[in-house]
Amino acid sequence: MKETLYVIKIGGNIIDDEVKLSSFLKQFAELFGSNSQYPFRGRGLLIHGGGKLATKLAAELGVEQQMVEGRRITDAETLKIVTMVYAGYINKNIVAELQSYQCNAIGLTGADGNIIKAHKRNTNSPLGVGGIDYGFVGDVDEVNTNVLTSLIDQNIAVVLAPITHDESGQLLNTNADTIAQETAKALSKHYNVQLIYSFEKSGVLMNAEDDNSVIASINPTSYQQLRENNIIFAGMIPKLDNAFAALQSGVEKVIIGKAEQLHSLITGSAGTSIVHE
Amino acid sequence: MKETLYVIKIGGNIIDDEVKLSSFLKQFAELFGSNSQYPFRGRGLLIHGGGKLATKLAAELGVEQQMVEGRRITDAETLKIVTMVYAGYINKNIVAELQSYQCNAIGLTGADGNIIKAHKRNTNSPLGVGGIDYGFVGDVDEVNTNVLTSLIDQNIAVVLAPITHDESGQLLNTNADTIAQETAKALSKHYNVQLIYSFEKSGVLMNAEDDNSVIASINPTSYQQLRENNIIFAGMIPKLDNAFAALQSGVEKVIIGKAEQLHSLITGSAGTSIVHE
Numbered sequence: 001m002k003e004t005l006y007v008i009k010i011g012g013n014i015i016d017d018e019v020k021l022s023s024f025l026k027q028f029a030e031l032f033g034s035n036s037q038y039p040f041r042g043r044g045l046l047i048h049g050g051g052k053l054a055t056k057l058a059a060e061l062g063v064e065q066q067m068v069e070g071r072r073i074t075d076a077e078t079l080k081i082v083t084m085v086y087a088g089y090i091n092k093n094i095v096a097e098l099q100s101y102q103c104n105a106i107g108l109t110g111a112d113g114n115i116i117k118a119h120k121r122n123t124n125s126p127l128g129v130g131g132i133d134y135g136f137v138g139d140v141d142e143v144n145t146n147v148l149t150s151l152i153d154q155n156i157a158v159v160l161a162p163i164t165h166d167e168s169g170q171l172l173n174t175n176a177d178t179i180a181q182e183t184a185k186a187l188s189k190h191y192n193v194q195l196i197y198s199f200e201k202s203g204v205l206m207n208a209e210d211d212n213s214v215i216a217s218i219n220p221t222s223y224q225q226l227r228e229n230n231i232i233f234a235g236m237i238p239k240l241d242n243a244f245a246a247l248q249s250g251v252e253k254v255i256i257g258k259a260e261q262l263h264s265l266i267t268g269s270a271g272t273s274i275v276h277e
Numbered sequence: 278m279k280e281t282l283y284v285i286k287i288g289g290n291i292i293d294d295e296v297k298l299s300s301f302l303k304q305f306a307e308l309f310g311s312n313s314q315y316p317f318r319g320r321g322l323l324i325h326g327g328g329k330l331a332t333k334l335a336a337e338l339g340v341e342q343q344m345v346e347g348r349r350i351t352d353a354e355t356l357k358i359v360t361m362v363y364a365g366y367i368n369k370n371i372v373a374e375l376q377s378y379q380c381n382a383i384g385l386t387g388a389d390g391n392i393i394k395a396h397k398r399n400t401n402s403p404l405g406v407g408g409i410d411y412g413f414v415g416d417v418d419e420v421n422t423n424v425l426t427s428l429i430d431q432n433i434a435v436v437l438a439p440i441t442h443d444e445s446g447q448l449l450n451t452n453a454d455t456i457a458q459e460t461a462k463a464l465s466k467h468y469n470v471q472l473i474y475s476f477e478k479s480g481v482l483m484n485a486e487d488d489n490s491v492i493a494s495i496n497p498t499s500y501q502q503l504r505e506n507n508i509i510f511a512g513m514i515p516k517l518d519n520a521f522a523a524l525q526s527g528v529e530k531v532i533i534g535k536a537e538q539l540h541s542l543i544t545g546s547a548g549t550s551i552v553h554e
Binding site for chain 2: 060061080083084085086087088089091092093095096097099100104105106107108109111112113114146147150154156163165167168169170171
């Protein structure tokens, strides 16, 4: 029987807030660390970004940042900055803090162990706005699971920074949501994967103004109805489309909610679960 | 029988020179990559620093750097810089370049997998100048070899950045020569370790002015004579004392020479070998 693995993407609002980040990492260590009371030791894989800190460093260095529909145009100087901030500063501080809570962790990028092969996004890619050159931005081709499973099976939690490579020596800045999804899909061959997307809200809401109106569960049928009634719209649609695509590719469950409620997201008492029928 | 493992410290002069670094990494991949004609696949462990790039970034950010006898005083801002530069920019670019030469590699710090536990240097430590607070500088307590041996035995070359942690969440800037030595010593339980220190000269020289006057081999007896005759002096003495200490702790051989001559250093046709009697 396959064991359960939790692939957890933490949102930028957590990375930028030391108190929230510590609260999240403590819960992560309680669940997946060496003193865990759950059968999950090492079975948590964390994916982080860190856009605001990268933007701050770029400003300090006078490197102008260009965004197109929320996506960063990554020139050579910006690639250097995101590599330093994501793979260096944020990744290593998360690992050191997890170690202090007795959770053995290892911080990696997609270049390490050739875990994630990507290619530089074409200007005509459907993933970008047409005709825009995103620079050193990578779209994922393949996730190699052998290094990941070897570490997980040694009870070591993996912390992934959103940097990939093209196997020709080029590092590439890659969307952390996409990395979470592709990694979750690939690891579904080895584990029952639950994919958790944390963001600033408590889940998918019936009423966007009311953080207590969380919809506990959404399946394809209810998703159809929620869209028809305009309860789910705008930015939530691609998130949920991606969640259902992950289910189609072998992921067992997708959970959307607040990182600070990690315990409750896993036990099912908080957040929105996206499920098959 | 134990297999041979090469622990290789590359000097700052290589890191700062793209052409020299590429030449070194190509040789490293030929020796330790998946197309290696030697029985060394994955049996190379690389340790790098990157001081000059850190100094450059600090200047760009207006963070003043203080050095005492060549050692960097590491305040909080400087720790952030070295973590970004060493563990982020340099480490991940080396890994990506090795991948492009068909050498599977993984880049880590001492915090990852709890590989190297250290403590913040005391002001009265014999490793520093008395009475100086070096800030977030770490002295190594312990190297845990299980994650390293697991990766090496999967034929994955490990690339170590000189950042450690104290198990309480604090990252620490740590001398790369020391990391090379302590890692080599700890791994001697599992492998026949050859420790290579690369620097800007071809080896230990009979005549400091003549780069062709390399002393091929030094043992404790000849070391004594070379010191008495003032052929070895100043900065070379601590290097060689450390080399002999490594031999005392289980390392099979220490080799000193140019990183660009890696092949020849390993086959014994270049550099200085420091050996037992």
